[in-house]
Amino acid sequence: MTLQLRIYVPPHPLIQHWLGVARDAQTPGSLFKTAIAELGRWLTYEAIRDWLPTVETTVETPLAPCPATFVNPEVPIAVIPILRAGLALLEGAQSLLPLASVYHLGLVRDEETLEPSCYLNKLPPKFAPETRVIITEPMLATGGTIMKTMEELTQRGIDPALIRIISVVVAPPALQKLSEKYPGLKIYAATIDEQVNEHGYIIPGLGDAGDRAFGT
DSSP: OOOOOEEEOOOOHHHHHHHHHHHOTTSOHHHHHHHHHHHHHHHHHHHTTTTSOEEEEEEEOSSSEEEEEEEOTTSOEEEEEEETTHHHHHHHHHHHOTTSEEOOEEEEEOTTTOOEEEEEEOOOSSOOTTOEEEEEOSEESSSHHHHHHHHHHHHTTOOGGGEEEEEEEEOHHHHHHHHHHOTTOEEEEEEEOOEEOTTSOEESSOSOHHHHHHTO
C-alpha cells in the first residue's frame, strides 16, 4: 500500500475552544500562552493514543491478581520543541509525557527569503533505535522550518514513521512539502487554513505565535 501523509484534526470541543481563544487578537499574552499549552495537551493526547509502546503484565489488587497494561519504559520517547513558539506547546505535551527526553532546536526564518537558519541545536549525534519523537511547532506555513527539522532528525537515525507533529494551524504549502518528502508522516493539528500570504504568514492563522506567547 502506498504511504500517504495523514493529518488529523480532532473534533474535540476543548480543542476548538482553545483554538478560538488563541485566534482572537484581543486575547492577552498570558491567556494566549495558556491556550497554546492546552492545545498542546489535547493534541498530544490524540497523537499518542495508538502510538505509545505498551507491555502486558499482571498486578496484585487488594483482592486478586489482575491483568495490567503499562507504557513500556524501555522504548525512548523524545519531545522536540522548535524554538521559540514550540515551547508553549511543549508545556502541554510534557504534562502527558513527563519522563520524555526534551531536545531543543532553535530555528529562525529570514523575513525576506523565508528560508530557515539554525541558531541552537541540542539534538544528540544519534538517537537510539525505535525512538519515538513528538515535534511541537504551532504553525506549519511555508514548510521551511519543519522540513529543516525533519532533515536533522532523519540524519540522526529517526524513522519518520515514528514521528508525530503537534501543530495548531497548518497550511497547504507545508503539507505538500512534507507529503512529497516524508509519506507516512502523521500530523495532529487544531485546524487547516488554506492561505499563506506573501510574508509567509498563515491567513487567518494566529499571528506571530512566539511573540504573542512570550510578550515580545
